[in-house]
Amino acid sequence: GKIIEGIDPRVLSSLVISQAIALPITMLILLTYSMQIAATSVAMEKEEKTLETLLTLPMDRFAILAGKLSGSIIVAGIGALAYMFGFNYYIGSFTSAIPSGGSADLVSLGLVPSLFGYLLLGVSLFVTLLSALALAVILSAFAQDVRSAQSLVSYVFPFVFVPSIALMYLDINILPFWLKVVLYAIPFSQPIIASKAVTMGDYLTAGLGIIYVTAFTLVIMYAASRLFATEKILTVKLRF
Numbered sequence: 001g002k003i004i005e006g007i008d009p010r011v012l013s014s015l016v017i018s019q020a021i022a023l024p025i026t027m028l029i030l031l032t033y034s035m036q037i038a039a040t041s042v043a044m045e046k047e048e049k050t051l052e053t054l055l056t057l058p059m060d061r062f063a064i065l066a067g068k069l070s071g072s073i074i075v076a077g078i079g080a081l082a083y084m085f086g087f088n089y090y091i092g093s094f095t096s097a098i099p100s101g102g103s104a105d106l107v108s109l110g111l112v113p114s115l116f117g118y119l120l121l122g123v124s125l126f127v128t129l130l131s132a133l134a135l136a137v138i139l140s141a142f143a144q145d146v147r148s149a150q151s152l153v154s155y156v157f158p159f160v161f162v163p164s165i166a167l168m169y170l171d172i173n174i175l176p177f178w179l180k181v182v183l184y185a186i187p188f189s190q191p192i193i194a195s196k197a198v199t200m201g202d203y204l205t206a207g208l209g210i211i212y213v214t215a216f217t218l219v220i221m222y223a224a225s226r227l228f229a230t231e232k233i234l235t236v237k238l239r240f
Contacts, residue, residue, distance in 0.1 A: 016111060023195045024164040027125070030077065031132050031160050031188065035153050038072040038133045039140035043149030046141075052234060061228040069133045117198030120206040124194040127210060131187055131217035132156070134224045141233050163189035167196075187213045 045051035054064060113121065136153050143149035163186050172183055172193060183189050190213050194206035227233050 019111070019199075020196070021168050024168050024192050027128075027188070027191055028160060028164050030125075030129060032157060033075070034072045034129060035132050035136040035156065036150060037075055038068060038136040039143075039149040039153045040146050041068050041072065042137055042140040043143050043146045046143070046234075047145040055228075055231075055234070062225050065137065065224055065228050068137060069130065072133050072136075073129060111199060113195075113198040114201075117201075117203065117206070120198055120203060120210065121191065121194050124191045124206060124210050124213065127213045127217050128187055128191050131213060131220050132160075134217065134220040137224050138220070138227060141227055159186050160188045164192060167192045172196075184209075184212075187216045 042051070045054060055061065135156060139152040139156070140149035143152055163183055167183070167189060172180055175183070184193070190209035194209050197203070197205040197209075
C-alpha cells in the first residue's frame with residue numbers, strides 16, 4: 001500500500017526474486033548432502049561389519065545416534081556454505097555486467113525479516129534438518145551396503161525438490177486448498193514457507209510450522225532411537 005519513488009521496479013524485482021531463490025537452493029543442498037552423509041555413515045558400518053563392535057562399547061546407544069546426526073549436520077553445513085558462496089559468485093559474474101539502473105534498500109522497504117523472524121527461520125531449518133537426518137538413518141538401517149542405502153534415501157528427495165522448486169515462484173496462499181494441504185503436510189517445505197511468512201511479518205504461520213515439524217521430528221527420532229536400542233539394526237533387511 002505504499003508508493004516508493006526513485007526505485008527501478010526491475011531492480012526491486014530482481015532483488016526479491018534472488019532472496020526467494022536463495023533459501024530453497026540452500027535447503028536442497030543442505031538436506032541432500034546431510035541425508036547422504038548420515039545414510040552412508042550407518043550403511044558403511046553395516047557393510048564393513050564394524051557396527052557390531054561399535055554397539056558393544058559401554059556407551060548409550062542414543063549417544064551413537066546423536067554423534068552420527070551432529071557430524072552429518074556439521075559437514076553438510078560447511079558444504080552448503082561453500083556451495084552458496086560459489087553459486088553467488090557464479091550468478092554475480094553475469095549480473096555485474098548488466099547495468100542495474102539504481103539500487104534498493106530492502107530493509108527500509110520492509111522486505112527483510114526482523115531478528116525474531118530470522119530466529120524462527122533458523123529454528124524451522126534446524127528441526128527440519130534433524131528430521132531428515134533421522135529419517136535417513138532409519139532408511140539406511142534397512143540397507144546392507146552403501147549403494148543400497150543411498151538408493152533408499154533418494155526416494156525421499158522428491159519430497160524435498162518438488163516443494164522447494166515450486167515455492168520459489170508460487171505464493172502458497174493463492175493455491176487450491178488441496179494443494180495447500182499437500183505442501184503444508186510435507187515437513188521439508190516448512191522452512192521455505194516460513195521464510196516468506198517472516199518476511200511479511202506473519203510469525204504465526206512460521207510458529208505453527210515449527211510445532212508441526214517438531215512433532216514430526218520427535219516421532220522420527222523416537223523411531224530411530226528405538227531401532228538403535230535393539231539388535232534389530234544388525235539384522236533388519238528390506239528387499240524387493
